[in-house]
Amino acid sequence: MPNEKPKPKNDDELPEEVFRVARLGQTERPFTGKYVNEKAMGIYLCAVCGHELFSSETKFDSNTGWPSFTEPADPAKIKLETDNSSGMKRTAVSCQNCGAHLGHVFDDGPQDRGGKRYCINSVCLELKESGKGPTDDT
Numbered sequence: 001m002p003n004e005k006p007k008p009k010n011d012d013e014l015p016e017e018v019f020r021v022a023r024l025g026q027t028e029r030p031f032t033g034k035y036v037n038e039k040a041m042g043i044y045l046c047a048v049c050g051h052e053l054f055s056s057e058t059k060f061d062s063n064t065g066w067p068s069f070t071e072p073a074d075p076a077k078i079k080l081e082t083d084n085s086s087g088m089k090r091t092a093v094s095c096q097n098c099g100a101h102l103g104h105v106f107d108d109g110p111q112d113r114g115g116k117r118y119c120i121n122s123v124c125l126e127l128k129e130s131g132k133g134p135t136d137d138t
């Protein structure tokens with residue numbers, strides 16, 4: 001059922017690279033993530049719990065080396081927190097459902113699309129491509 005709350009994976013079920021970012025708040029190396037240049041349409045899910053986080057419609061080429069989005073699929077599905085680590089004042093983005101650290105949001109996104117850049121680690125995302133499998137219940 002679509003409304004069923006996704007159940008997060010246990011920490012010991014997570015691949016090491018996912019654990020490091022989602023649970024320890026680390027950042028994957030730029031231009032190494034599997035979704036940096038991904039162009040397929042669909043919805044990006046939380047790699048830990050399957051919560052729907054970002055739509056491919058808001059993804060854009062930021063040339064920063066990480067998948068970048070102008071806005072979340074639903075603001076209620078992500079959590080924003082001030083992050084003063086690394087000597088920078090940033091806003092950290094995490095999954096509202098399971099608390100996985102996802103990345104950071106910056107104010108240097110496309111001005112004509114709201115000016116935000118959600119800079120998200122590929123390892124924290126899982127793309128569910130649209131057009132594959134059943135699309136709805138009808």
Ligand SMILES: [Zn+2]
Pocket residue numbers: 008046047048049050051095096097098099100
């Ligand atoms: Zn999650």
